Amino acid sequence: MTTLAARALTRTYSSASGDVHALVDADLAVHDGELLVVTGPSGSGKTTLLNLLGGLDRPTSGAVFLDETELSALAEKEALRLRQETLAFVFQSFGLVPVLSAAENVEVPLRVQRIAAAERDERVAAALEAVGLTPHANQRPHELSGGQQQRVGIARALVTDPQVLIADEPTGQLDSATAGTIMDLLAELTGQRGIAAIVSTHDPLLIDRADRVVQLHDGHLTAASTVRG
Secondary structure (H helix, E strand, O other): OOEEEEEEEEEEEEEOOEEEEEEEEEEEEEEOOOEEEEEOOOOOOHHHHHHHHOOOOOOOEEEEEEOOEEHHHOOHHHHHHHHHHOEEEEEOOOOOOOOOOHHHHHHHHHHHOOOOHHHHHHHHHHHHHHOOOHHHOOOOHHHOOHHHHHHHHHHHHHOOOOOEEEEEOOOOOOOHHHHHHHHHHHHHHHHHHOOEEEEEEOOHHHHHHOOEEEEEEOOEEOOOEEOOO
């Protein structure tokens, strides 16, 4: 079983007005097949937590573990390889390359991994099918709706067959109906593929898609609650 875990995770930033405690002594674990939602108001520490869990930032103290590997202690080259092969990210801003088609955007991480062309084509087609975008494979981002662009982002994350999916406010730029559809998709794909998924949101309407919810307030995690069995 894949487990991504934070142990006494703390991140403090220095500023002209003093130290900012963005995350304080957080303990958290998400397991394969589980969709964990992190809620909290803007500035509560959600992005800081996800950046630390994904190895995009280093903790001031504490540690992040992927199974038995201490992600937060890896050299940058090793951390980069792990992010490319084991972790996947979905962002609020979609993060698509404007001049590339949907299929070409999904293909990018496979090119980074130097996967052979025939296998790339197969995996891109399968990822687009999984998110319902096969008919839009050749369209560029500006030709797609916001929800469709985020589906491309999800397909790009899934195409590497990750063990862990980290999504920071993935519905933040979408209307409520589209946001619900995207969260339903994430929940479905997490269950089908056995991925450990952690998603941040400030939208209380989306938490009922989660297996478990934790809250952040001023960098402090509160007790988790189970939403669905």
